[in-house]
Amino acid sequence: MVNENVLNKVKEVMAAPSCYEGLKPICENYLKAVGTAGEKEAADQLKKALKADVNSIDEVIPFFESEEGEKVLGKDTAAHLAAAAKEAKAKGVKYCICPACTAGGWLLDHESEF
Template identity: 35%
Template structure:
C-alpha cells in the first residue's frame, strides 16, 4: 500500500462519527507530517492508538447488550447493533465494522508501512 492509499484510509477513518478523539488526533498528526522527519514517528503513534481504540467484536456485543448501550443508542438501536454484531461475528469478524474500526484495522495491518 502506498502512502497516498493510506492517506485515504486515514482520512475516511478520522471523518467517521465513530472515531475516538485521540485516534482522530493521531490520524491528523500523521497526515500533517507527510514528507517530514516526524512522519515515521507519527505513524507509529497512530498504529499504537489504533491498537488501543479498535473495538473487538465481543466488546461490541457486550456494549450492544448492556444498559449503557440501550441508553446511548436507544433500545431499538442497541438491539439492531447487537443483531448486526452477532451476525458479523458468525461470519468471522474479529472487530467492529464501523468506518473508524475498519480504518484502524487497515492501519494495524500495515503497521510496518515504513519498514
C-alpha cells in the same frame, strides 16, 4: 513511497462520526508528517493510538447487548447493532463494525505498510 490506501484509511477514520475525538489529532498529525523526517514517529503514535482505540467485535457485542448500550444508543439501535455485530463475527470480522473501527482495523492489519 506513500501508500495511498493507508492515507485513505486514515482519512476514513478521521471522518467517521464514531471516531474518538482524541484520535482525530493523531490522524491529522500523521497525515501532515507523511514525507517528512517526523513520519516514522507520527506513524508509531498513530499505531499505538489505534491499538488502544479500535474495538474488537468481541468487545462491542456485550456493549450493544448491555443496559448501558441501550442507554447510549437507544434500545432498537443497540439491538440492531448487536445483531449486525454477531452476523459480522460469524463471517470472520474481528473489529467493531462502526466506520472508525472498520477503517482503523484495516490500518492495524496493514501496520507494516506505514
